[in-house]
Amino acid sequence: MRAFMSSHIGKKRSRNPTNMESLMQGMLAKQDSFLNNNLTGGGIYEQPFIDNENLQPLEDNDNDMSNAVEDDDDDVIFIKEQPVYLASPAVPASDNYTSTTSKKFKKQRTISLPQLPHAKLLYQGRREARGQNNDELLHLTGSSSRTLDGNRALSLRVVYSASPDDISERIYSSVSPPGSSTASASSDSVSSKEGMATATGASLNGSNPHKRSLRRLSAPRLAARLVGKKPRTKKRENFKTDKDGHYIYRQDDVFGGGRFLVKGLLGQGTFGKVLKCSDSGDFATSNPFKLNSNMVAVKVIRAIDRYREAAKTELRVLQAIRENDITGQYQCLMLQECFEYRHHVCIVTDLLGKSVYDFMCSNGVARFPGSHVQAMAKQLIRSVCFLHDLGIIHTDLKPENVVLCDESYVEKDLPPSVIRGLSTRRREASGGRRKLLKNPEIKVIDFGSAVFHKEYHPPVISTRHYRAPEIVLGLGWSFPCDVWSIACVLVELVTGESLYPTHENLEHMAMMQRVNGEPFPPKIVGKMFYKSSHNLGNLPSDLNSTVVKHFDKKTLSLQWPEKNKRGDYLTKDKSIRRVMDNCDRLDFLITSKVKADYGDWLSIDWNISPEKNWALIKSRILSERKTSGTTAGDLNKETFLFWYWFIDLCRKMFEFDPTKRITAREALDHKWFNLGILDEGITSFGEL
Numbered sequence: 001m002r003a004f005m006s007s008h009i010g011k012k013r014s015r016n017p018t019n020m021e022s023l024m025q026g027m028l029a030k031q032d033s034f035l036n037n038n039l040t041g042g043g044i045y046e047q048p049f050i051d052n053e054n055l056q057p058l059e060d061n062d063n064d065m066s067n068a069v070e071d072d073d074d075d076v077i078f079i080k081e082q083p084v085y086l087a088s089p090a091v092p093a094s095d096n097y098t099s100t101t102s103k104k105f106k107k108q109r110t111i112s113l114p115q116l117p118h119a120k121l122l123y124q125g126r127r128e129a130r131g132q133n134n135d136e137l138l139h140l141t142g143s144s145s146r147t148l149d150g151n152r153a154l155s156l157r158v159v160y161s162a163s164p165d166d167i168s169e170r171i172y173s174s175v176s177p178p179g180s181s182t183a184s185a186s187s188d189s190v191s192s193k194e195g196m197a198t199a200t201g202a203s204l205n206g207s208n209p210h211k212r213s214l215r216r217l218s219a220p221r222l223a224a225r226l227v228g229k230k231p232r233t234k235k236r237e238n239f240k241t242d243k244d245g246h247y248i249y250r251q252d253d254v255f256g257g258g259r260f261l262v263k264g265l266l267g268q269g270t271f272g273k274v275l276k277c278s279d280s281g282d283f284a285t286s287n288p289f290k291l292n293s294n295m296v297a298v299k300v301i302r303a304i305d306r307y308r309e310a311a312k313t314e315l316r317v318l319q320a321i322r323e324n325d326i327t328g329q330y331q332c333l334m335l336q337e338c339f340e341y342r343h344h345v346c347i348v349t350d351l352l353g354k355s356v357y358d359f360m361c362s363n364g365v366a367r368f369p370g371s372h373v374q375a376m377a378k379q380l381i382r383s384v385c386f387l388h389d390l391g392i393i394h395t396d397l398k399p400e401n402v403v404l405c406d407e408s409y410v411e412k413d414l415p416p417s418v419i420r421g422l423s424t425r426r427r428e429a430s431g432g433r434r435k436l437l438k439n440p441e442i443k444v445i446d447f448g449s450a451v452f453h454k455e456y457h458p459p460v461i462s463t464r465h466y467r468a469p470e471i472v473l474g475l476g477w478s479f480p481c482d483v484w485s486i487a488c489v490l491v492e493l494v495t496g497e498s499l500y501p502t503h504e505n506l507e508h509m510a511m512m513q514r515v516n517g518e519p520f521p522p523k524i525v526g527k528m529f530y531k532s533s534h535n536l537g538n539l540p541s542d543l544n545s546t547v548v549k550h551f552d553k554k555t556l557s558l559q560w561p562e563k564n565k566r567g568d569y570l571t572k573d574k575s576i577r578r579v580m581d582n583c584d585r586l587d588f589l590i591t592s593k594v595k596a597d598y599g600d601w602l603s604i605d606w607n608i609s610p611e612k613n614w615a616l617i618k619s620r621i622l623s624e625r626k627t628s629g630t631t632a633g634d635l636n637k638e639t640f641l642f643w644y645w646f647i648d649l650c651r652k653m654f655e656f657d658p659t660k661r662i663t664a665r666e667a668l669d670h671k672w673f674n675l676g677i678l679d680e681g682i683t684s685f686g687e688l
């Protein structure tokens with residue numbers, strides 16, 4: 001009972017009807033092929049469930065201008081209809097589906113400009129998951145014993161090296177009396193995981209009935225028997241670890257019982273190194289949902305107890321994701337397996353493309369076109385919605401942790417004026433060209449800081465630029481902190497620059513107020529004073545010295561720029577400039593960046609309705625046309641509406657008070673996701 005939007009083009013009036021129409025037709029054809037061959041193949045497009053609640057948002061209320069099919073400025077109308085489902089008890093189950101052409105039911109609202117198919121992804125989560133912004137949840141600091149118990153229950157298979165030395169060691173331990181085995185001493189507990197090798201540390205201890213036959217095998221073959229895999233090579237496993245517990249990266253190293261061959265370094269962080277490896281194991285070829293034949297990413301965690309412990313929580317999160325999303329449709333990194341090797345926890349996952357951050361760095365124009373931002377936003381919010389429904393808070397959403405599934409792109413030459421304005425580094429990295437992805441499909445990675453909502457919550461989480469105000473103010477945090485981080489990411493995708501380029505609390509808070517165009521609500525500042533004075537909850541250690549002291553106890557307002565008693569400024573000029581130059585109210589900030597594509601006509605003021613905004617733009621265009629004969633260029637009403645509602649969504653995600661912030665689930669239903677835009681991201685989509 002699967003049905004997708006039926007689409008048709010109804011032509012109204014067009015400046016260049018033939019071009020526009022063929023462009024739209026081309027887009028439709030690409031969408032169809034994408035739906036049928038690509039995303040649907042991976043199960044990304046879900047069958048919408050039958051639910052009256054899901055018959056939304058159909059028609060918008062008074063403010064909705066995007067239904068404006070009668071408007072003079074419309075060129076081509078690109079009508080899309082969501083399938084309509086009924087859940088009336090009077091209707092037999094088999095009749096619940098109604099075709100999109102039925103007159104009985106309301107159509108999905110009209111879209112005048114095209115969208116990428118990703119922007120239409122549906123989310124069929126657990127309906128019972130509610131109250132994610134509940135005040136009590138925010139003050140839950142989580143139980144550390146739950147975290148420890150959870151980690152203790154995790155089984156890690158120990159894999160031994162195929163090198164002769166290690167094998168003799170294994171033979172030795174395999175014939176040792178039960179309980180004295182080095183295998184059981186070094187493993188946290190041993191069991192096999194679904195789809196993984198069955199040989200385990202337990203099978204190697206003294207009670208193993210096969211120990212005599214194991215002793216007769218050559219070293220590499222013995223290793224293979226131990227891990228249940230074919231060894232890649234007889235080459236010695238020269239895998240080395242430095243004094244900080246980091247694996248010392250060397251191309252062509254072999255590890256994991258001869259199974260993994262190191263092909264490259266994908267990234268390194270606090271937790272360890274992420275390696276690109278070719279995998280000779282069975283799982284690599286037998287998994288139908290795998291993206292990339294036998295290539296995998298292996299995160300080799302530092303061989304230090306505290307990181308090993310953290311890695312176990314990461315593994316539990318990855319396991320929960322895999323158990324609840326077997327096909328990977330919610331675009332989270334997929335765990336293939338995990339094992340312990342020479343005291344390193346190794347996490348094997350699908351190999352993905354470069355991060356969105358790296359793509360931006362290598363691009364002549366760091367910002368993404370609106371259509372790509374919308375496509376990525378839908379996927380990202382949907383992924384986070386799925387995680388939240390599982391009771392998982394990611395806590396470290398940032399462009400580095402959003403990776404591309406397909407790095408291929410088309411290039412466009414940039415005008416010399418733009419090239420001149422690029423930094424030398426960017427000019428060299430980009431070759432003076434703008435890169436446009438052919439497919440903005442993404443995955444969310446790095447669950448190394450993810451937290452189950454009932455488990456231990458560290459007082460400070462998130463990378464600074466993406467950190468929500470409730471964390472900075474020490475109010476306690478929960479699911480809403482991810483929503484704030486997503487908003488920071490989305491703005492960065494649109495502007496190409498970090499929204500909060502700062503490294504300290506006072507400056508960060510001043511920037512937040514400037515972006516939101518309002519001071520912190522007295523309610524949350526009052527809570528901060530209460531919690532800090534009563535030492536309630538798990539407070540950041542520097543809360544008083546870097547945050548609380550900057551608020552006035554009576555007015556509950558942030559004292560920035562900081563002054564001494566005589567009224568002299570204590571805040572340095574450089575810091576004041578950083579706040580004033582880099583930040584502006586979000587509507588002004590976004591329009592100032594987006595103007596690069598649509599000219600000076602575009603201006604949005606979130607304090608006035610879209611109708612009034614558009615009327616102002618129109619009157620400016622008209623008067624200018626009279627005096628200088630200029631036109632509005634690429635700006636039309638649909639484009640304006642697209643950015644207006646994008647800003648509206650971000651504003652709701654940047655709500656200071658986490659209990660009032662829009663949830664990921666609510667964000668999925670925001671009207672911005674019903675709007676389209678015709679830009680370079682649409683034309684580059686699926687380009688050959």
Ligand SMILES: Nc1ncnc2c1ncn2[C@@H]1O[C@H](COP(=O)(O)OP(=O)(O)OP(=O)(O)O)[C@@H](O)[C@H]1O
Binds near residue numbers: 269
């Ligand atoms: N499955 C993957 N496919 C491709 N690249 C990956 C994959 N996993 C990680 N990477 C790359 O490795 C980098 C580091 O990975 P990850 O964030 O998981 O490690 P980390 O040690 O937790 O890093 P950090 O300390 O910065 O949080 C990522 O930014 C990404 O570029």
